[in-house]
Amino acid sequence: MEIESVAKYPKSEVAGMGAIATETGVSFRVWAPNAQKVFVMGDFNDWDRSTIPLVQEQNGYWSVEVPDATTGQQYKYVLKTKAGQLIKNDPYARELTNSIGNSIIHNPAFDWEDEDFRIPDWNEMVIYELHVGTFNVKEKGKPGDFYGVIERLDYLKALGVNAIEIMPVAEFPGGHSWGYNPAHPFAVESEYGGPTGLKALVKAAHAAGIAVILDVVYNHFGPTDMDLWQFDGWQENGMGGIYFYNDWRAKTPWGDTRPDYGRAEVRQYIRDNALMWLEDYHIDGLRMDMVPYIRNVNADENPANDLKDGSSLIQWINSEIHNRFPGRFTVAEDLHCLDFITAPVEHGGLGYSSQWDGGFVHPIRKAIIDMHDEGRDMNAVAESIVHRYNNDAFQRVIYTESHDEVANGQARVVQEIAGQDDVNTWYAKKRATLGVALMMTAPGIPMLFQGQTILANRWFDDQDPLDWNRFSEFKGITKLHRDLIHLRLNKRGYTRGLSGQHVQILNVDNDRKLIAFHRWKDGGAGDTTVVVMNFSHQAIDNYSLTFPEEGVWKIRFNSDWEGYDSDFENYFSFDTEAVGHRENTLFVATVAIGPYSTIIYSKE
Structure with a gap:
């Protein structure tokens, strides 16, 4: 007959869930509202299932602080429930030996070396x-x-x-x-x-x-290898218990x-x-x-x-x-x-x-x-x-x-x-x-x-x-x-517009399968950028296209360059000059573009 000991250690005074290393041992806390009793076992007590009971707290929480435990040791919870004795991994475990193995008391220490990193602007x-x-x-x-x-x-x-x-x-x-x-x-x-x-x-x-x-x-x-499933023995309709919906809302394409x-x-x-x-x-x-x-x-x-x-x-x-x-x-x-x-x-x-x-x-x-x-x-x-x-x-x-x-x-x-x-x-x-x-x-x-x-x-x-x-x-x-x-990313200093909010469609030709659009952030030299794309297997030559500004537009990128692939045709495209009338801000330039190709233009 298994003999269960009275509380050997006090409940934890440390905030937080799971196994948390302290200066005096390890705090354990778990949520199991339907458990009758909860124990923790591990390397620190020779995996005895009944010598370290957790103390019941409010709202279904249980905790204990174990002075003999330390980081790197393995552990599991033992739950006494109406469904019988359950052996469970810690839902908050930061580390496991494997998905069906044991929880590990994680040591959070890591030398970040005063890291000061900032995520790029979106x-x-x-x-x-x-x-x-x-x-x-x-x-x-x-x-x-x-x-x-x-x-x-x-x-x-x-x-x-x-x-x-x-x-x-x-x-x-x-x-x-x-x-x-x-x-x-x-x-x-x-x-x-x-x-x-x-x-x-x-x-x-x-x-x-x-x-x-x-x-x-x-x-x-x-849906598999989950100790969360029916964690403390309670469930309805044969479903997942306290961590899951137990009705029609549980159903997903990946399991209930x-x-x-x-x-x-x-x-x-x-x-x-x-x-x-x-x-x-x-x-x-x-x-x-x-x-x-x-x-x-x-x-x-x-x-x-x-x-x-x-x-x-x-x-x-x-x-x-x-x-x-x-x-x-x-x-x-x-x-x-x-x-x-x-x-x-x-x-x-x-x-x-x-x-x-x-x-x-x-x-x-x-x-x-x-x-x-x-x-x-x-x-x-x-x-x-x-x-x-x-x-x-x-x-x-x-x-x-x-x-x-x-x-x-x-x-x-x-x-x-x-x-x-x-x-x-x-x-x-x-x-x-x-x-x-x-x-x-x-x-x-x-x-x-x-x-x-x-x-x-x-x-x-x-x-x-x-x-x-x-x-x-x-x-x-x-x-x-x-x-x-x-x-x-404008690393070369003349396409800042590609990182801007603004876009304007300049041309949509559904017959020739050509599209051109204007990108800009603030506008002006080094910013305003025009992208011309040919979605056809045929090259397009001497095509008149509206540009947002007059002047010389230089090719910054041509996807048909043979340096990218020996099968590419290196179709002759060229810098172009947009001319027109300032009073109606309509400026037109001639472009040539290879099949299934992209050209990026900008001004200096």
């Missing part, structure tokens, strides 16, 4: 999305880790990227995953390098001038594991998680996955399915971040193209800094992937260029590839165009780079997906490492991306 941000497990794999059969990413930061810095967006790193089942199945939301994936590895990556990225944005998942948890956004303790749990990444890991921003499933059960616009508690939770988190961490960046994956997603909380919005823009990626991918020129709708392209939220161009993230766009039945742009594994075709390279050029010159925050700059030719798979040998084969394509990014 109008100057260029994002590169990556997946830690496949980005730079060092050992066949094993996932990559944070240290492998660090090895490639010099490449990203040379490219001009100043922000990386990392797919989710919360502890998930096994070693290979996209990361959108977080089993332990507060723990960092052990096979990626754990908490220390993530901190090392952030520190190295900041030293290279690169911000770190982290993808987080709050629309569901798991939607958190209960209306329960105060669950709201606190998710809020604490969001702020942890910024406070403890110095993360510069959060991208929240599939926000529609937080604000609505079915991610539709039916008010009967709205989750008002989910929306208010988002507002709370974004308000906390903006108030406590000014300048940090929050971005929503919503794709419903709604202003209120990025409208301020005080105006009834959700308060995100920006949102992934479905109004850009879908029409632009269609325009560049379509096999036939006549299928390219230049009016739709024009609409995607001028689209914005709340009259702010940088409340949208624009891209042609992301982890979603190159998987789930879709492929890389070059593969969609080529229709085969060998993407080294003229059509694929020309139209893929046409899309990138538009992304880098249209108003918005541009985002690349890993491998896009080296013409990666396979859809995204969490067990298919990025092939860095392609860098040698496609150095010219990398250079094209680099040149566009440098122009986007």
Whole structure:
């Protein structure tokens, strides 16, 4: 017969959840409102299940301070419940041996070396999305880790990227995953390098001038390897218990594991998680996955399915971040193209800094992937260029590839165009780079997906490492991306307009498949910029085009340059002079542009 001891240690006087190291031991606190008794066991008591009981506090919380415990030791909770004895990992565990292993008392100490990093202004941000497990794999059969990413930061810095967006790193089942199945939301994936590895990556990225944005998942948890499931034995309808809805609201496309956004303790749990990444890991921003499933059960616009508690939770988190961490960046994956997603909380919005823009990626991918020129709708392209939220161009993230766009039945742009594994075709390279050029010159925050700059030719798979040998084969394509990014960031001093709010469509020719637009920030020399794009397989010569100012306009970029790829035709384009009448401010110049090409003009 098991003998349970009386309280051996006092309840904790330390604020905070989980295992927190103190000067006199370790504080443990857990929320288990339906447990009859709670114990903690671990390396510090030879894993005895009954010698260290937690003291019951108010509102279902239990705590104890254990003087014999220390950082690095493993532990678990033992819960006596009506459903029987349950052995559970700490919901707030910062570190685990693995997703089905033990919690570890985390040592938060890390030498940040007086780091003083500031995220780029949003109008100057260029994002590169990556997946830690496949980005730079060092050992066949094993996932990559944070240290492998660090090895490639010099490449990203040379490219001009100043922000990386990392797919989710919360502890998930096994070693290979996209990361959108977080089993332990507060723990960092052990096979990626754990908490220390993530901190090392952030520190190295900041030293290279690169911000770190982290993808987080709050629309569901798991659905497997979750100690959160029926955590303290209570449940209704055979569902998830205290951390989850236990009715029709639990249902998501990924399992019946939607958190209960209306329960105060669950709201606190998710809020604490969001702020942890910024406070403890110095993360510069959060991208929240599939926000529609937080604000609505079915991610539709039916008010009967709205989750008002989910929306208010988002507002709370974004308000906390903006108030406590000014300048940090929050971005929503919503794709419903709604202003209120990025409208301020005080105006009834959700308060995100920006949102992934479905109004850009879908029409632009269609325009560049379509096999036939006549299928390219230049009016739709024009609409995607001028689209914005709340009259702010940088409340949208624009891209042609992301982890979603190159998987789930879709492929890389070059593969969609080529229709085969060998993407080294003229059509694929020309139209893929046409899309990138538009992304880098249209108003918005541009985002690349890993491998896009080296013409990666396979859809995204969490067990298919990025092939860095392609860098040698496609150095010219990398250079094209680099040149566009440098122009986007005005590194050469004559395209400041590409980082400005303003855009004006100068010409839309749906017959010739040509579009031209004017970008500017403040206007004037070194600022005013004109982008001309040919979405046709035929070169266009002697084309009369309206320019915003008179005078000589110099070519700053021509995507048809053979230096980018030996298959490119180096079509003869030239500096041009706009002439006309000042009284009607109509200035006309003649341009020539190669097939599926982009030319960027500016004045000195």
